[in-house]
């Protein structure tokens with residue numbers, strides 16, 4: 068029933084700790100203009116705008132999309148603002164795609180961003196409410212106990228996380244837009260970096276970045292006119308579950324398993340590990356790569372770490388993961404999910420540059436957020452379904 | 453004047469704009485009941501009417517079943533089992549604890565949900581999953597309607613809980 | 623396009639301050655009642671979407687706890703907009719159009735009594751040039767009202783009459799916060815709050831929540847004897863900067879109304895969520911409503927204004943009139959941002 072929809076334009080900013088030369092509108096424009104250029108379009112060709120970002124309190128602007136709208140050509144157009152915690156960049160892409168898939172619009176621009184240099188995310192995530200005591204130090208403090216839970220139940224070797232970090236940081240050296248470019252990255256360097264939230268080390272952690280990512284969707288007819296290759300959207304999916312309830316599996320939530328099963332079913336995928344050529348997975352702390360290898364059904368329960376260990380997730384491996392360097396290398400929070408979606412599309416368009424996976428035809432984009440409770444994913448392909 | 457001129461040529465890259473907003477917070481009907489009991493040193497949970505699981509603290513509804521939780525309170529012990537933890541070595545401006553500290557999830561005896569807290573009076577290398585813990589309370593005269601009445605948890609001399617007994621809480 | 627209808631609507635009372643209940647506790651009975659009335663459980667929901675604002679709660683991710691009221695188990699296909707629930711309904715409608723859902727739950731909630739709402743809304747303005755001046759929401763609206771008065775677009779009496787009408791209508795609405803047998807003269811004799819706005823030109827500050835069920839085609843017919851079919855739903859956003867748009871009309875409402883096909887037939891009932899009396903008049907005109915349209919039978923936003931739910935409630939109220947048979951064709955309106963920056967228009971038919 069859904070209209071066939073393609074990604075015809077992608078634009079990303081250079082990710083950095085501080086893009087001080089740009090205001091927030093300037094940051095969004097840098098990404099949006101690059102997407103328009105890629106698509107060979109102008110602002111007037113866009114029917115609607117969808118903006119995504121993480122909590123408003125990060126930059127201290129309430130519903131910032133209202134003041135940003137005209138900077139991305141949204142004046143006198145429909146505009147939506149999505150917010151689904153850390154998965155927001157992915158969900159924003161899903162909502163933008165749905166505007167075309169539903170036949171409501173022909174061409175839609177979506178932009179997700181975060182300007183962490185104008186904000187204090189750890190403060191915003193750790194506000195002490197009355198009658199309570201703040202004990203959770205930001206996202207790392209929240210997720211470290213879950214990582215420990217995963218290590219305990221899977222029996223994964225302690226250095227799995229280090230290996231993921233080294234791999235993603237090596238990948239980042241092939242992506243000129245990546246924030247962290249550590250030329251001398253090595254196993255020892257990660258292993259010797261300070262333990263922040265035991266068992267998570269400094270270099271197993273994502274940075275704080277400024278950045279924006281934009282994509283343009285078009286229906287089949289308009290996508291045919293695109294000057295560059297198109298990434299066709301085969302399926303999108305979202306799943307959420309509550310943060311806390313009795314017996315909740317926080318390490319491998321039902322929501323990720325349901326999300327994966329439903330996504331593959333919609334995309335007609337029987338064997339994800341064989342049929343998917345590469346994946347961009349939301350890995351803000353290195354251990355989440357093996358965890359989501361299981362969560363996305365690429366590996367059997369408790370065996371996700373083996374893929375990392377065997378080198379399957381390296382560029383050149385069986386299922387390269389985060390060839391862009393991933394969230395570990397660039398983390399403008401609200402955009403981080405959309406970057407996963409955009410990078411998966413770049414791969415199947417053959418436009419990923421030095422971090423291109425040879426012959427990638429089908430790719431997965433993935434984002435998660437909240438207390439490992441929000442998931443959004445998609446499958447894109449160089450071929451129509 | 454010359455200083456102003458040079459300023460005029462400098463791009464404005466950052467301006468500090470402190471925002472201060474006051475909020476009047478209500479804990480909610482359900483959490484208020486929990487906190488009032490807490491002020492008297494009692495830990496009150498409540499059962500989900502669907503599966504009978506004991507939630508502490510209660511938040512007014514069962515998140516899993518979407519039904520109001522408004523039945524009789526169930527008293528829960530101030531002892532429990534450490535289900536998972538992290539040793540935190542990063543300062544956070546909202547958290548006044550000395551580094552490093554041990555952030556834990558603990559399931560109290562009689563409860564079916566884990567709560568976040570901190571562990572103290574324990575060597576870092578001795579911290580492990582399954583260890584038995586006891587709440588360390590503030591002096592009674594300082595108790596108020598706050599989770600802060602429990603300063604932290606401390607290890608107690610009891611055999612570890614077997615992994616299978618608490619693994620469903622991770 | 624698929625036929626999609628509103629098949630259920632519930633709301634809390636609008637109250638100035640929910641002293642005891644937190645947001646989730648306000649929401650629980652609203653969603654529970656909607657599900658019970660429709661005879662469904664969470665498992666029946668193909669999609670759930672909500673609207674709320676972190677800044678009302680003073681905490682990041684405030685919307686996450688809203689899920690606790692739904693019972694998101696097994697895990698739900700779910701999304702959230704940092705916008706009024708009316709836009710959450712729009713997202714759900716799109717999801718149904720693309721064939722990914724047949725039955726969707728939409729909700730909005732807000733508890734602005736926790737903070738200083740007019741001041742908090744200053745944070746919506748350009749953070750580099752405007753917000754540092756801390757212009758509160760009432761003052762910004764007053765500037766717009768002054769422009770309208772000086773430009774001869776409307777009079778203070780027009781404003782007072784709109785306010786009095788809404789409050790009189792609200793006498794029949796048990797969920798309203800401000801209701802009474804008001805007359806324009808009486809309102810005009812009041813002192814200014816922020817000139818030229820009087821207290822009664824302003825919507826109250828309300829805590830509250832509402833929820834709507836959307837269903838497609840046959841599913842809607844099974845669930846509801848007289849579904850309120852969505853025949854058009856459009857929304858438009860203007861640039862925010864007050865100096866670059868004509869504040870004496872609501873251009874975005876005009877465009878949305880035209881695209882939604884408001885003028886294609888007689889409008890029996892219109893439910894508007896403009897939070898100030900002069901804005902209500904601007905919206906009424908932008909929609910092109912005539913004297914044969916009953917405006918705000920519920921009292922509209924001027925009688926109860928649970929921010930983040932108030933727009934969704936307008937759609938619910940309009941749909942209710944169709945479901946109950948007192949209207950055949952209705953229009954609902956939602957707004958967001960300073961001076962009617964962003965507007966949504968929904969046309970419903972029996």
Ligand SMILES: [Zn+2]
Pocket residue numbers: 500501502503514515516517518
């Ligand atoms: Zn339950």
